[in-house]
Structure formats: structure tokens, C-alpha cells
Amino acid sequence: MLVRDLCKSFDGQVVLDGISLSVAAGELLSIIGPSGCGKSTLLRCLNFLELPDRGEVRMVGHALRRDGGRWRRADEASAHALRAQVGMVFQAFNLFPHRTVLDNVLLAPRVVKRAERGLARQEAMRLLDKVGLAAVAGRHPGTLSGGQQQRAAIARALAMAPRVMLYDEPTSALDPELAEEVLQVMRQLDAEGMTQLVVTHEMRFARAASDRIVFMDAGRIVEEAAPDQLFTAPTDPRTRRFLRQFL
Amino acid sequence: MIRLPLLAGLAALMLLLAGPARAEPLRWASDAQSGAPYVFHDPADQSRLTGFETDIMAALGPRIGMTPVFVQNDWDGLIPGLQRGLYDVVIDGIEITPEHQAAIDFSEPYYRTSERIAVRRDAVGLDSIPALRGHVVGTLKDTLSQRLLEQAGGIRLRSYDDEINAYSDLANGRLDAVMLDAPIALYYAVPDPRLKLVGGPIGALSYGIAIAKGRDALKARIDSGLDAMRRDGTLRRILQRWAMWTPEMATFTGDHSTEVLPPAAWQHWLQATRPVPGLRERMARYAGFLPLIGRAALMTLAVSACAMVLAVAWGLLLALARRYGSWPLRVSATAYIEIVRGTPLLIQILFIFYGLPSLGVRLDPFLAGVVALGLNYAAYEAENYRAGLQSVPHGQMEAALALNMTQGQAVRHVLVPQAFRFVVPVMTNDFISLLKDSSLVSVITLTELTQAYVRLSTTYYDYLGTGLLVGGAYLLLGLPFVRLARVAERRLAAGQVRAARR
Numbered sequence: 244m245l246v247r248d249l250c251k252s253f254d255g256q257v258v259l260d261g262i263s264l265s266v267a268a269g270e271l272l273s274i275i276g277p278s279g280c281g282k283s284t285l286l287r288c289l290n291f292l293e294l295p296d297r298g299e300v301r302m303v304g305h306a307l308r309r310d311g312g313r314w315r316r317a318d319e320a321s322a323h324a325l326r327a328q329v330g331m332v333f334q335a336f337n338l339f340p341h342r343t344v345l346d347n348v349l350l351a352p353r354v355v356k357r358a359e360r361g362l363a364r365q366e367a368m369r370l371l372d373k374v375g376l377a378a379v380a381g382r383h384p385g386t387l388s389g390g391q392q393q394r395a396a397i398a399r400a401l402a403m404a405p406r407v408m409l410y411d412e413p414t415s416a417l418d419p420e421l422a423e424e425v426l427q428v429m430r431q432l433d434a435e436g437m438t439q440l441v442v443t444h445e446m447r448f449a450r451a452a453s454d455r456i457v458f459m460d461a462g463r464i465v466e467e468a469a470p471d472q473l474f475t476a477p478t479d480p481r482t483r484r485f486l487r488q489f490l
Numbered sequence: 491m492i493r494l495p496l497l498a499g500l501a502a503l504m505l506l507l508a509g510p511a512r513a514e515p516l517r518w519a520s521d522a523q524s525g526a527p528y529v530f531h532d533p534a535d536q537s538r539l540t541g542f543e544t545d546i547m548a549a550l551g552p553r554i555g556m557t558p559v560f561v562q563n564d565w566d567g568l569i570p571g572l573q574r575g576l577y578d579v580v581i582d583g584i585e586i587t588p589e590h591q592a593a594i595d596f597s598e599p600y601y602r603t604s605e606r607i608a609v610r611r612d613a614v615g616l617d618s619i620p621a622l623r624g625h626v627v628g629t630l631k632d633t634l635s636q637r638l639l640e641q642a643g644g645i646r647l648r649s650y651d652d653e654i655n656a657y658s659d660l661a662n663g664r665l666d667a668v669m670l671d672a673p674i675a676l677y678y679a680v681p682d683p684r685l686k687l688v689g690g691p692i693g694a695l696s697y698g699i700a701i702a703k704g705r706d707a708l709k710a711r712i713d714s715g716l717d718a719m720r721r722d723g724t725l726r727r728i729l730q731r732w733a734m735w736t737p738e739m740a741t742f743t744g745d746h747s748t749e750v751l752p753p754a755a756w757q758h759w760l761q762a763t764r765p766v767p768g769l770r771e772r773m774a775r776y777a778g779f780l781p782l783i784g785r786a787a788l789m790t791l792a793v794s795a796c797a798m799v800l801a802v803a804w805g806l807l808l809a810l811a812r813r814y815g816s817w818p819l820r821v822s823a824t825a826y827i828e829i830v831r832g833t834p835l836l837i838q839i840l841f842i843f844y845g846l847p848s849l850g851v852r853l854d855p856f857l858a859g860v861v862a863l864g865l866n867y868a869a870y871e872a873e874n875y876r877a878g879l880q881s882v883p884h885g886q887m888e889a890a891l892a893l894n895m896t897q898g899q900a901v902r903h904v905l906v907p908q909a910f911r912f913v914v915p916v917m918t919n920d921f922i923s924l925l926k927d928s929s930l931v932s933v934i935t936l937t938e939l940t941q942a943y944v945r946l947s948t949t950y951y952d953y954l955g956t957g958l959l960v961g962g963a964y965l966l967l968g969l970p971f972v973r974l975a976r977v978a979e980r981r982l983a984a985g986q987v988r989a990a991r992r
């Protein structure tokens with residue numbers, strides 16, 4: 244996955260100021276940075292929930308380039324094709340409260356891919372089993388703990404067989420022990436070779452599980468390095484100041 | 491050989507079948523709610539149409555080789571309906587005046603009469619127009635009586651839509667006198683022990699059968715039929731049965747026969763409408779209303795339910811167009827909603843029933859009622875659904891889009907089902923309002939509860955008892971939905987508590 248020179252502003256306020264990034268297949272990349280620096284916006288631009296003003300996003304044979312023009316129907320089609328490769332997990336889970344956990348996982352394959360019911364169900368149960376939720380497949384999301392809900396959300400995203408997973412502060416709404424359940428699933432996916440981009444404040448997780456860490460500030464990438472190097476020898480003073488809060 | 495009688499029989503049968511079918515229908519309209527003795531429902535049997543004009547039409551049809559077919563229409567809609575071609579003629583005590591003749595043609599008169607003054611039994615004087623100066627006098631709007639009273643000057647005039655209200659206001663002391671056509675006075679003032687007629691006949695007026703302009707052949711046919719009825723005594727016999735044969739009519743028709751028929755129809759009316767003193771008798775009479783009220787309640791329910799289905803479907807489309815449509819769609823949906831919500835429902839109903847036929851769209855009363863109510867409520871439902879869609883957190887749409895659904899798929903599978911729970915309580919309440927607003931379609935001749943109320947109360951002079959009965963019917967109809975709304979509200983509240991705890 245390749246991102247080149249991504250720019251985005253909201254009503255004149257620049258939020259992303261020329262982000263370039265490349266992510267190798269199977270990599271787990273953590274994105275850290277102070278709140279409001281544009282991490283969520285970057286993630287949302289990668290699957291076009293937010294439309295970047297300029298720049299390019301490329302991914303396994305798909306590319307979408309923006310140069311400040313209007314968003315056209317053709318762009319919408321490319322965005323749709325690109326999104327098929329990307330799964331996303333939100334801080335607030337955003338599960339569909341009116342459907343059971345199993346139906347949450349089933350819905351998109353059935354609606355978007357018109358998957359055959361029996362097969363889709365089998366696959367959904369396999370994914371729920373993988374995230375440890377097979378036993379609660381028939382329950383409604385509102386009756387589950389936060390950790391269970393976030394794992395259900397991961398299973399739901401995986402059901403569309405994405406090549407890349409994006410996580411926007413997946414554990415910020417969770418107590419530490421519940422967060423651990425979720426991080427455990429992400430580690431497992433990493434072991435299976437999934438490409439993952441994680442916006443997180445879990446420094447211990449970032450340090451232990453990431454292949455690489457990106458530090459952002461004010462809409463720019465300030466520093467990117469292997470975890471140990473970034474944590475032990477940050478080169479930029481802003482990185483140092485940021486990391487000091489977590490000591 | 492054996493077949494011959496069979497064939498002959500068949501031929502005879504076909505002739506028999508073809509015979510009545512050959513007689514053209516004569517579609518005649520009247521307002522059976524406007525009261526005795528013109529065209530009305532027999533108080534003793536609400537399913538039977540009666541009245542001296544009903545008898546005239548029944549006698550006239552065969553004479554001119556036509557089959558009379560009654561069409562009910564509201565008084566105010568009678569002439570517009572005639573002009574729209576909803577039926578061939580109108581007969582409902584319509585006075586032959588130059589103003590009316592400008593809009594429609596009339597047959598030769600079938601009845602001539604005058605105005606009569608009614609006062610309370612204890613009143614003195616007030617027996618002529620000059621004596622009425624300085625007093626409050628009631629009459630019907632657009633009548634000879636109204637014109638005479640206006641010309642006199644100095645009279646405080648109250649114009650009513652309905653003779654019953656005028657006489658009941660007279661009995662209650664709100665009016666000092668009522669001046670109306672003699673047949674009305676005969677059927678409403680004379681039987682009332684609190685009232686009496688004073689003075690003699692005033693003025694002269696003629697009733698004619700109204701025919702659309704340009705239908706000269708039909709007019710000629712009707713005139714020849716009426717003429718035959720005058721000459722062979724048919725008209726006299728009908729009017730004698732209704733106690734309406736007068737010396738004036740004898741002069742007008744030249745029928746000076748000495749034959750006297752008992753006023754059977756008039757006595758039947760007196761008998762059926764006499765105030766019942768005993769509670770038991772009163773209850774028996776109310777019990778007799780129940781079949782009509784039951785049928786009317788079913789009609790109210792049917793119109794409301796069909797209208798609600800239309801409102802739900804159309805309202806959802808409007809809400810989606812307004813929230814997710816391209817800009818022309820958005821603007822059109824918004825304009826529709828604002829126009830419909832900004833204009834009275836009654837006008838919309840009249841527009842659809844009477845206005846659309848001039849554009850070539852002719853709906854029967856049931857369909858017109860359903861369409862008018864449905865299109866109206868759709869605007870309110872649309873706003874309800876829009877609020878429902880807005881109540882679904884933004885993250886739901888994003889999650890669906892991130893799962894590679896299109897916006898349409900997201901709306902259909904994720905947003906609408908969640909919005910639905912939110913809108914059910916409001917929708918149920920709207921349905922209850924719709925049940926009540928359906929009373930407005932009584933103006934387009936549908937016999938639903940409100941029309942049943944008007945019909946029964948004007949026949950029996952009993953607004954209280956029938957009002958309680960019909961009001962009770964509305965409450966009964968609404969009750970299940972009131973309960974449903976409560977359950978739905980509780981569910982929604984419980985759902986929100988659960989969501990908040992999360």
C-alpha cells in the first residue's frame with residue numbers, strides 16, 4: 244500500500260499536510276501522535292470515508308488520485324473498488340445494534356457480495372470462533388462487553404476478506420483487560436500475515452507488536468522508525484516530548 | 491324438432507335479459523343528508539332511500555324509458571358534480587333562479603311553493619316579514635327566503651347550512667323566528683311541539699330538475715315525462731302521500747281531481763321521528779342505529795388503513811429523497827412536504843375529488859378519500875422518518891460504507907431498520923389522528939362514521955345521543971392503536987436506556 248503526498252483541509256484548516264507512506268504486505272504499522280494531529284483523518288482518507296483534497300492512494304492493483312477537482316462518479320467507482328480491499332475498525336465499534344452478532348458479520352457479504360447463505364454463515368462462524376465469540380453469535384451487540392463488541396467488529400471487517408485492516412484507536416473505549424483481548428486478536432492476525440495500520444495510544448502494544456511506528460504531528464509525519472529505535476532514540480524533539488508523557 | 495321449444499325459450503330469455511338492459515340509466519344525484527321531505531334515508535330503515543323527489547324520479551324513469559340510478563353527493567358538490575359529468579341530473583329542492591340558470595338548465599318545475607315563518611309556541615306577532623324587523627331570524631343560505639329577508643332590511647339574519655340547526659336554535663331561543671320553504675317547515679317545524687307556524691305563505695318559488703347545459707335532448711325527454719305525470723295525476727298522488735298537495739299546485743298543474751289519498755308518507759315520518767319518551771324505547775332506537783354505525787366504522791377503518799399504507803410508503807420515499815436524493819429530487823420532495831403541510835386537508839380532499847376530474851382523473855369516493863388522506867399524511871410521515879434517520883448515529887453509515895456497501899445498501903439494510911424502531915410510536919399516534927381526520931372525507935359522500943352521525947342526528951334531532959354513540963365508535967377504533975403506541979414507546983425508551991448504558 245502506497246500513499247503519496249496526501250493533503251486534506253477542513254474549511255481552510257489544514258489537517259493533512261502532504262503525507263507519504265508506504266506499507267509492506269504483512270506489516271503492522273502503528274500511528275501515534277498527539278490528539279488532533281490528523282491520525283483519524285489520515286485513516287479515513289485511506290478508504291475514502293473522507294475525501295482527500297490531493298494526493299494518491301494505491302493498493303494491490305487499485306489507484307485513486309486526487310488533484311483538487313470535483314468528486315466524480317468514476318472516482319466513486321474506484322473508491323468502491325479500493326474499499327473492497329480495506330477493512331476498518333472504529334473506536335466506538337459501530338456494530339449494527341438491530342442485528343445479532345452473527346448477522347452483523349453476515350450482512351455485508353450477503354448484501355455486497357451476494358454470498359450464498361450457507362457458505363456465508365459457515366465463514367462467519369469460523370471468524371467468530373477465531374475471535375472467541377462463537378458462543379455469543381446469537382446475541383445482540385448491546386448485551387456484550389466492550390471487548391467482545393470490538394472483537395465482533397473485527398470479525399465483521401474480516402468477513403469481507405480485506406487485504407488491509409485499519410484500526411482507529413480500537414481499544415481507547417475499553418478497560419485494560421478488555422483491551423488486551425482485542426490486541427491479542429490483532430497480534431494473531433499479524434502472525435497470519437495481515438497488513439494492519441493501527442492508530443493507537445497503547446504504547447506498550449505499539450512497541451511490542453509493531454514492525455514500524457509512525458509519529459505524526461500537525462498533519463505531517465515527523466518521524467518513522469522501528470519501535471525500539473523510536474522509543475529509545477527518537478531523533479525529533481517533538482517525538483521526545485510526546486513519548487515523555489507515557490513514561 | 492325437439493329443439494324448437496328450447497330455442498324459443500332461449501330467445502324469450504334473451505329478450506327478457508336484453509329488455510331492461512336496453513333502458514339507459516338516468517344517473518340522478520341528491521344529498522340524502524340534507525333532510526326530509528326531499529331525498530333522505532327512511533328513519534325507520536336507514537338503508538331505504540325515500541322522499542317525494544325519490545318518488546318522482548322513480549315514476550319519471552320508466553315513463554321516459556330510463557332506469558333511475560341514485561348517486562349520493564354532498565349538497566355543496568351537487569352542481570359542480572353535474573358540471574363535471576359525474577351524473578345526468580340533480581334533484582334536491584333546487585330553486586329555479588336566474589343565478590342558477592346561468593350555470594345549469596332546469597326542467598319545467600315539478601313543485602311550486604312559498605316561504606313560511608316559524609316561531610316559538612309562546613311568541614306573539616312576528617307573523618310577517620315587516621314584523622320581523624329588529625329580530626334575529628334564521629334561514630338557509632342562498633334561498634328565496636334569505637333574499638326576501640335581506641331586502642326587507644333591519645332584520646338580524648343568520649344563514650344556516652342546515653335546516654335542523656336553524657329550528658333547533660329557534661327552539662333554544664338563539665333565534666326569534668325561522669323562515670324557510672313550506673315543505674321544510676312542514677317536516678321540521680310542524681311536528682315540533684315547541685314551535686308553530688304563523689302568518690300565511692310568503693313569496694313564490696319553483697323547484698326544477700337540474701340538467702347540465704347543452705343536454706337539450708335529455709331536458710326535452712324529462713319535460714315530456716313530467717308533463718305526463720302532471721296530466722295523469724301521478725304527481726298529485728305522490729304529493730298527497732307526502733301531505734304536500736296544495737291549491738297552488740292544483741292551479742299550476744290544472745289537476746283539480748277530487749280524489750284524496752291519505753298522507754301515508756308524512757305519517758310514517760311523524761311516527762318514525764316522534765320523540766321517544768321512555769328510556770327503553772330510546773335504547774331500542776339506538777340499538778337500531780348500530781348496524782349503520784358498524785358499517786360506517788368499518789368504512790372509517792378501511793379508508794384510514796389504506797391511506798396509512800400509502801402514507802407510509804410514499805412518506806418513506808419522500809424522506810429518502812429529501813435526505814439522500816440529488817438536488818432536484820431534494821427540492822421537489824421539500825416543496826411537496828411544505829405545500830401539503832401548509833394547506834388544509836379539507837381543500838386537498840375537495841381538490842382531488844372535484845378538481846381532478848377537470849384534468850381527466852376521476853376517482854371514486856373511496857379511492858379519492860384514500861389518496862387524499864394518504865398523500866397528506868405522507869408529508870407528515872416523511873418528516874417523522876427524516877427525524878428517525880437522523881436519530882441513527884453517523885457511525886452506522888460509516889461502518890456500512892467501510893464494509894463496502896453502497897449508500898443505498900447502507901440506507902436499506904442498516905439505517906432504515908434502525909430508524910423504524912424510533913418512528914413506530916409517532917407513526918401509531920399519526921394513525922390515530924388519521925382515523926379522526928378521515929371524518930373529513932364525509933364531504934365526498936363516503937358513508938363513514940361522521941357522515942353516519944350527520945345522517946342520524948339530523949333525522950332524529952338528536953345530536954347528544956348519536957354523538958355519544960359515534961364518538962364511542964371512534965374511541966373503540968382508536969383504542970388498540972393507543973395501546974400499541976404505548977408499548978412501542980416503552981420499547982423505544984428501554985432500547986435507549988440500553989444504548990446509553992453501553
Ligand SMILES: Nc1ncnc2c1ncn2[C@@H]1O[C@H](COP(=O)(O)OP(=O)(O)O)[C@@H](O)[C@H]1O
Binds near residue numbers: 253277278282284285
Ligand atoms: N469532519 C470534520 N470537519 C471539520 N473538522 C474536522 C473534521 N474531522 C476532523 N476535523 C478536525 O481535523 C483535525 C484532526 O482531526 P483527527 O484526524 O480526528 O485527529 P486525531 O485523530 O489525530 O485526534 C482536528 O482539529 C479536527 O477538529
Ligand SMILES: [Mg+2]
Binds near residue numbers: 282283284411412
Ligand atoms: Mg482520532
